[in-house]
Amino acid sequence: MKRGEQEPRDRASHALTAPLRKRSIDPTVFGWSFGIVVVFCIVAAAIPGVIGDLASVGLTWVVGNLGWAFVLAAVGFVVFSLYLACSRYGGIPLSQDGEPPEYSTVSWVAMMFSAGMGIGLIFFGVYEPVAHLTDPAPWVDAAPGSQEAARQGMAYSFFHWGLHPWAIYSVVALALAYSTYRKGRGNLISSPFQALLGKKRxxxxGWGKPIDIWAIVATKFGGATSLGLGALQIAAGISLFTGIGGGFGQQGGGGTLMALLVIAVLIVFAVISALSGVSRGIKWLSNTTLVIAALLVAFILVAGPTVFLLNLAPxxxxxxxxxxIPWSLHSPAFGGVSWLSDWTIFYWAWWISWTPFVSTFIARISKGRTVREFVLGVLIVPTLVSALWFTVLGGAGLNLQLTGRANIAGAGAGGEAAAFFTALEQYPGFVVVGIVVMFLVAIFWITGADSSAVVLGMLSSRGHTEPNKWLIAGWAVLSAIVAAVLLLVGGLDALQTFTILVAAPFVLIIMGLCWALYADLRRDPMRQARAGPVGRQRRPTLVPSEPEEGQEYEPDGEQEMRVPDRGGGDQSQR
Known part of the structure; x- marks a missing residue:
């Protein structure tokens, strides 16, 4: 074997995997992020009224002064994702050349979808289209309660749960997956910034530590929102079937107490699942939720107003x-501030606050995909599944409201969590189906909690893909505590308010990740082999040069490249 044929590849492999073998906890990142969250929980539990008032003031300022930033950022992420999928960068793999995907496509989509939206789809699946029916956006030309309001309400549900949220997840997850599996950096939110500022900084x-700290804090509050929503919905179902809990979907009093009990029970199962690892517990639960959700959609489609639903979809x-385009660019400039803050801006902020968790998790399970396959898989498939879900579940709710068979909007006024069960009451086998729905929410809850805990463990363990199991368990328990505290502070309103507040600074981080990803892709050897080095004349092929004796392979450095000349020799260039 000639020197330089296999040995450099081995050195490169060692260099690319070395950062992933560091399992020690980062004391700075863990200490600051854990401390911030714990202090917040203590203060919020001690003076919930004061914290709630301060958060409301902050929310008013953010929506009034930064609403435009959320709007433009979401549009920019959609455009950037589609550009990467359609560009010359699409064929670049998120791994070393020749490595296959780690998970099958079905398992990949199932885990991605369960982590990204599971609980929210059930919580808002029936309620949101009906809410838009009775209270349409001020700029929508439709009378409340009309068929046109129903059509536009369903379209707005598609809008809030379609391309925009998954584009936000996509750009961050793509930057992380490329940085981790192609460049060999640690699996941290800060790692892609090495493309701009260098590894040393x-x-x-330690320039990346504040980024990772805020990523953990944002994940805590974004994840707590979903856990709180799921607990409220299960509590609503328990209240309906047993009469325990202080009211059907009630968010205060007994309803909140029941939600807290639900959190206490489910977190035990979440910890067990998280400790079993991604390939066992999380993968199995995600596949299970996909099957149950598909069966639920099929049941409503057959037992419900089938023709109405089929007509509603197109x-x-x-x-x-x-x-x-017009909805994507609509800002609070000409009114509608309250509606936008309750819906569009809240959703964009919610997805942004979830990006550290969801995108890190998506990156973790996407090794071996190409950039094009990744973007299309993350954007298109979940968007179509969300549209199908809202068409069937939300469409059934719209039909019940329009025909007067059930007052879904009235149920929502008493607690959004109750809307789903109010709709299910009108169908045969309600008791069985209702229990199945609660079971589905519980699995989504567990999947979200354990996936979040794994990601938080990675972020606080220098990016190691298999963090300490007790660290994972600790983060899972703390996630449940944050969700419980926010419910005590103010129920659903508090969940939404704190989500928007913590997401605002993270918009800048995501923009920086887009810039870093683009810089990395432009320097990728595969891209240069096709288009030539950036700023230089087009070359036929480019291959890494053989390292000098004792020299380590540096995937982030500027490597010497050998360009075969026509005379059979090699020409070296920097």
């Missing part, structure tokens, strides 16, 4: 496509 000098989809 980000990793050695009509609402057409409205979504037609209004995609």
């Amino acid at each position: 980000i990793e050695d000098d 009509s609402a989809l057409g409205s979504y496509v037609f209004h995609f």
Whole structure:
């Protein structure tokens, strides 16, 4: 074997995997993030009224002064994701050349979807379209309660749960997956910034630590929102079936107490699942939720107003496509501040606050995919599944409201969590189906909690993909505590308020990640082999040069490249 043929590849492999073998806890990142969250929980539990008032003031300022930033950022992430999928960068793998995907496509989509949206789809699946029916956006030309309001309401549900949220997840997850599996950096939110600032500043000098700390804090509050929503919905179901809990979907009093008990029970199962690892517990639960959710959709489609739902799908989809650009760019400049803060801006902030968790998890399970396969898989498949879900579940709720068979909007006024069960009451086998729905919410809850705990463990363990199991368990328990505290502070309103507040600074971090990803892709050897080095004349092929004796392979450094000349020799260039 000639020197330089296999040995450099081995050195490169060692260099690319070395950062992932560091399992020690980062004391700075863990200490600051854990301390911030714990102090918040103590203060919020001691003076919930004061914390709630301060958060409301902060929310008013953020929505009034930064609403435009959320709007433009979400649009920019959609455009950037689609550009990468359609560009020359699409064929670049998120791994070393030749490595296959780690998970099958079905398991990949199931885990991605369960982590990204599971609980929210059930909580808002029936309620949101009906809410838009009775209270349409001020700029929508439709009378409340009309069929046109129903069509536009379904289209707005597609809008809030379609391309925009998954584009936000996509750009962050893509930056992380490329940085981790292609460049060999640690699996941290800060790691891609090495492309802009260098490894020494980000990793050695600690410039990346504030980014990772805020990523953990944002994950805590974004994840707590979903856990709180799931607990409220299960509590609503228990209240309906048993009469225990202080009211059907009630968010105060007994309803909140029941939600807290639900959190206490489910977190035990979440810890067990998280400790079993991604390939066992989380993968199995995600596949289970996909099957149960598909069966639920099939049941409603057959037992419900089938023809109405089939007619609704193309009509609402057409409205979504037609209004995609104007709705994407609608800001609070000409009124509608309250509606936007309750819906669009809240959703964009919610997805942004979830990006450290969801995107890190998606990156963790996406090794071996190409950039194009990744973007299309993350954007298109979940968007279509969300549209199907809202068409069937939300469409059934719209039909019940329009025909007067059930007052879904009235149920929502008493607690959004109750809307789903109010709709299910109108169908045969309600008791069985209702229990199945609660079971589905519970699995989504467990999947979200354990996935979040694994990601938090990675972020506080220098990016190691298999963090200490007791660290994972600790983060899972703390997630449950944050959700419980926010419910005590103010129920659903508090969950939404704190989500928007913690997400605002993270918009800048995501923009920086887009810039870093683009810089990395432009320097990728595969891209240069096709288009030539950036700023230089096009070359036929480019291969890494053989390292000097004792020299380590540096995937982030500027490597010497050998360009075969026509005379059979090698020409070296920097």
